[in-house]
Amino acid sequence: xxAYDLARALLRPPLRRGLGWxxxxxxxxxxxxxxxxxxxxxxxxxPPVVGxxxxxxxxxxxxxxxxxxxxxxxxxGLLRRMxxxxxxxxxxxxxxxxxxxxxxxxxxxxxVIFPEGGLSADLDPGRGRTGVARLARASGVGVIPVGLxxxxxxxxxxxxxxxxxxxxxxxxxxTAVPVLPEEDDRAATxxxxxxxxxxxxxxxxxxxxxxxxxxxxxxxxxxxxRTKSASIDQS
Numbered sequence: 001x002x003a004y005d006l007a008r009a010l011l012r013p014p015l016r017r018g019l020g021w022x023x024x025x026x027x028x029x030x031x032x033x034x035x036x037x038x039x040x041x042x043x044x045x046x047p048p049v050v051g052x053x054x055x056x057x058x059x060x061x062x063x064x065x066x067x068x069x070x071x072x073x074x075x076x077g078l079l080r081r082m083x084x085x086x087x088x089x090x091x092x093x094x095x096x097x098x099x100x101x102x103x104x105x106x107x108x109x110x111x112v113i114f115p116e117g118g119l120s121a122d123l124d125p126g127r128g129r130t131g132v133a134r135l136a137r138a139s140g141v142g143v144i145p146v147g148l149x150x151x152x153x154x155x156x157x158x159x160x161x162x163x164x165x166x167x168x169x170x171x172x173x174x175t176a177v178p179v180l181p182e183e184d185d186r187a188a189t190x191x192x193x194x195x196x197x198x199x200x201x202x203x204x205x206x207x208x209x210x211x212x213x214x215x216x217x218x219x220x221x222x223x224x225x226r227t228k229s230a231s232i233d234q235s
Contacts, residue, residue, distance in 0.1 A: 004060055004083070015052045018165050022206045025173035028144060029057045034105040036139065037061070037173075038132050038192060039146035040125045040200050041114040043155045046148055050112050053146070053171060059110045064097055064131075083109075087131075098135050105139040115193060119157050125197045133179050133188035142176030143192050147199025149207045170207040172199045 029035055039050055047063055054061040062083045083104070087097040101111050113135065115128030136143050150169040155161040177195050179188045 008055060011048050012052070012055065014163075015048060018163070020166055020168040022168060022170040023053065023172070024202065024206060026053065026056060028173045028175060029054060029059065029110070031057050031059070033108050034139065034141045035059070035110045036105060036132075036136060036141045036143050036176075037110065037112045037146050038115050038128075038143045038196060039112065039148055040120065040196050041116050041118065042120050042123050042148065043151035044119070044161065045151045045154045046114065047112070049148060049151055049169060049171065050146060053173070054110050054112070061110045061112050062101070062104045063112045064101055064114075085111075095131070095134075098131055098138060101135055102139045105135075105141050111135075115189065115196070121157055123152060123156070125193055125200055128189045128193040128196075130185040130189045132192055133183070133185045136177075136179040136188070136192075137181060137183075142178040143195075144176045145174040145192065145195040145199045147172045147174075147196060147201070147203035149200065149203035150209075168207060168209055170203040172202040172206060174199050 029037070035054075037050060037054070039046060047065070051061045051063070060083075062085060064085050064087045085097050085100050085104075101113070104111050113132050115132040116126045117129045120126055132143060148169070148171055150167065152159070153167055154164060174195055177192055179192075
């Protein structure tokens, strides 16, 4: 059993059975060929959630992950065996991570990036780093925007980690956004983040959960009236 298969065997049951899922646009993750997914980042739970979405399409996901996770020998060994890609954020070496990511896309794999480069402090999508645009241009693969909502109730900045069985997680996946060869990196990144923000708005609408009695409503600050709902069949 590969390291990825082991991680999937450990994480799939709690993700599948322990959470309530509302997903739109899952079919926009291709079941073969290269795919570059870019999501908002509100929780440490976001990577396994996006990985689970890829798994539902029969795909293995490679993440651009902060190099801090690779400081722990056992975890670093597991992440490397799973094909995860360390990123030394805010350093001149950060761009070097784009090469293995582009190579993975060239092999027809799924690569996941969180363009904000860290957790959002206010739950809104922030300014993206330009690596996402440069990766899309270098690989010739469009960026598939992913909006997440609900994962912050499991973990968010300043709120710790708390597993809540049955908690709903909403995810919306949009149409791939191409990056033109001549397009400015900053302009392309801002355009990609605009599409991600649109997916986050859709995910919030899809989520639409009432605040339980006695629970702090900080997490529902952006909740809006739902226009439609959807679920996925995980059988």
